[in-house]
Amino acid sequence: MEIISPEGLRQDGRTPTCLRIIKCRLGLYDRPNGSAYIEMGNTKVLAAVYGPREVRSKNKQNLDECVIQCEMSRIAACGGERVRRARDKRTRALSHQIAGVFHAAIRKSKYPGSQIDIYVQVLQEDGGVMSACVNASTLALIHAGVELLDYVTSCTASINKQTAILDATNMEGQAGCEVTVSLLPNKGSIVSLDSSHTVHRDQFEAVMDLATAGCQQVYQELFSQVEAYLQDKHAIMSHR
Amino acid sequence: MKSGNGHIVCVPGQRICEAGNTHVGGEGTYTFNNYIYASLPGQVIVTQRGELNVVKVGLGQQGTVMPEAGSIVTCRVLNVSPNLATVSIICVGPHKLHTPVSGTIRKQNVRDHQIDTVEMYNCFRPDDIILAIVVSLGDLRHYELSTAGTELGVVTARCEDGHPLVPASWTTMKCKCRTERRKVAKVMPPGSHNV
Numbered sequence: 001m002e003i004i005s006p007e008g009l010r011q012d013g014r015t016p017t018c019l020r021i022i023k024c025r026l027g028l029y030d031r032p033n034g035s036a037y038i039e040m041g042n043t044k045v046l047a048a049v050y051g052p053r054e055v056r057s058k059n060k061q062n063l064d065e066c067v068i069q070c071e072m073s074r075i076a077a078c079g080g081e082r083v084r085r086a087r088d089k090r091t092r093a094l095s096h097q098i099a100g101v102f103h104a105a106i107r108k109s110k111y112p113g114s115q116i117d118i119y120v121q122v123l124q125e126d127g128g129v130m131s132a133c134v135n136a137s138t139l140a141l142i143h144a145g146v147e148l149l150d151y152v153t154s155c156t157a158s159i160n161k162q163t164a165i166l167d168a169t170n171m172e173g174q175a176g177c178e179v180t181v182s183l184l185p186n187k188g189s190i191v192s193l194d195s196s197h198t199v200h201r202d203q204f205e206a207v208m209d210l211a212t213a214g215c216q217q218v219y220q221e222l223f224s225q226v227e228a229y230l231q232d233k234h235a236i237m238s239h240r
Numbered sequence: 241m242k243s244g245n246g247h248i249v250c251v252p253g254q255r256i257c258e259a260g261n262t263h264v265g266g267e268g269t270y271t272f273n274n275y276i277y278a279s280l281p282g283q284v285i286v287t288q289r290g291e292l293n294v295v296k297v298g299l300g301q302q303g304t305v306m307p308e309a310g311s312i313v314t315c316r317v318l319n320v321s322p323n324l325a326t327v328s329i330i331c332v333g334p335h336k337l338h339t340p341v342s343g344t345i346r347k348q349n350v351r352d353h354q355i356d357t358v359e360m361y362n363c364f365r366p367d368d369i370i371l372a373i374v375v376s377l378g379d380l381r382h383y384e385l386s387t388a389g390t391e392l393g394v395v396t397a398r399c400e401d402g403h404p405l406v407p408a409s410w411t412t413m414k415c416k417c418r419t420e421r422r423k424v425a426k427v428m429p430p431g432s433h434n435v
Contacts, residue, residue: 033338053339107279142252147279150253186253230249230281
C-alpha cells in the first residue's frame with residue numbers, strides 16, 4: 001500500500017504538510033494541581049502535574065532550584081499489541097526525555113527546594129506519542145500555574161520517498177524515520193530533537209524544517225484553546 | 241488578548257511590553273532581551289509604585305500560599321507523643337492550602353506559663369482542629385508551631401465517643417457525657433486577630 005497516493009494525498013486524506021486534528025481540555029481533575037488531555041488524531045494522552053510540593057527524598061533536594069520528575073505509563077490496550085507492563089525501558093527513557101524538555105522551560109529558580117511531578121498516561125498511540133506527551137504536559141503545567149519561560153510544543157515529521165511528511169501516524173512512521181522536535185515557539189529555540197531511525201543527511205534539513213513549522217502550528221492551536229479556557233474562567237471569576 | 245470586560249489576558253511566553261525606566265516586571269513575569277514576558281496565565285495588572293509601573297500577571301487569589309514565620313495557621317492534629325504533637329497545616333490565615341503541609345508543636349511551645357508541667361496528652365488529641373502560630377520554618381520537613389497565647393489552641397474537638405466538645409474553661413472541654421482536658425483557644429470573632 002502506498003503511503004502517499006499518486007494524487008499527493010495520504011491515507012487519511014491529508015496533504016504531506018498537514019497536521020492531524022488537535023483537541024484538548026484543561027482541568028479534568030481536582031486532586032492534581034494541574035491536568036490536561038490532548039488528542040492529536042488518534043494519539044490520546046492524559047497529563048497531570050503535582051507540585052510545586054515538598055521534595056520526597058532528601059538527597060535529591062536542591063536548595064537553588066526545583067526537581068522535575070516525569071513518569072510516563074501506557075494503558076494495556078493503547079497500541080495494536082497488548083502492553084504487558086505499563087512502564088518499561090522505553091517509557092522510562094521517554095519520561096527522562098520529557099523531564100529534560102521541561103528543565104528548559106520551567107523557571108526552576110522560582111521554586112527552590114521543591115519538586116514538580118509530571119504524570120503522563122498514554123491512552124492510545126498512533127505515532128507522535130512523545131510530542132503528544134510534551135504538549136499535554138505543557139497544558140497541565142499551565143493549568144497548574146507553574147511559571148514557565150514559554151510554551152513547549154512538539155511535533156513529529158517523517159520522510160517517505162523524498163517527500164517529507166508532517167505529523168506521521170504509526171503506519172507512516174514505520175516506513176521511514178520519526179523525527180520529534182520540541183520547540184519554545186516564542187523564542188524559536190529547539191529544546192529537544194530526537195530521531196527514531198537514521199535519516200539521510202540531505203533529507204534531514206527538510207524534515208527538521210517541516211517539524212519546526214509543525215510546532216508553530218501546534219502552538220497556534222494550543223494558544224487558542226488556552227485562550228478560550230482562560231476567558232471562560234475569567235468570565236466566571238469576574239461574575240463573582 | 242482582550243477578555244469581555246476589558247482586562248488583558250495573557251499566557252506564558254507572551255510578550256507584554258518593553259522593559260525600561262518606566263515599566264518593570266513583577267510577579268508572574270520575567271525580563272528577557274529588554275522585554276517583559278508573561279510566565280503565568282492570567283490577567284495583566286499594572287500598578288504604580290512611585291514613578292515605576294509594575295507589571296504583574298496572575299489569576300487573583302489563586303496563587304500559592306505557604307506558611308511563613310508569624311502567620312496564624314489552622315491545623316489538624318495527627319499524632320501526639322509525650323514531647324511533641326505532629327499536625328498537618330490545612331489553612332494559612334483565610335487561605336486554604338492546596339496540599340496540607342506538616343508541622344510540629346513541641347512541649348515547650350504549648351503554653352506560656354508552667355512550661356515544665358505540660359503534658360501533651362492533656363493538651364491535644366489526634367483529630368482536634370487547632371489554631372497555632374508559625375514560630376519558624378523548622379527543619380526540611382516540618383514547620384515549627386506554637387500555641388502559646390490565649391487565642392491559640394484547640395478550637396473544635398470530639399470526645400472519645402465522638403460527641404462534639406464545648407469549651408468549659410482554659411484547660412477543659414465538655415460534652416454531654418464527660419469532661420476532657422485540652423489547651424483551649426479563646427476564639428476571637430473574625431477580623432479582631434491582632435497577634
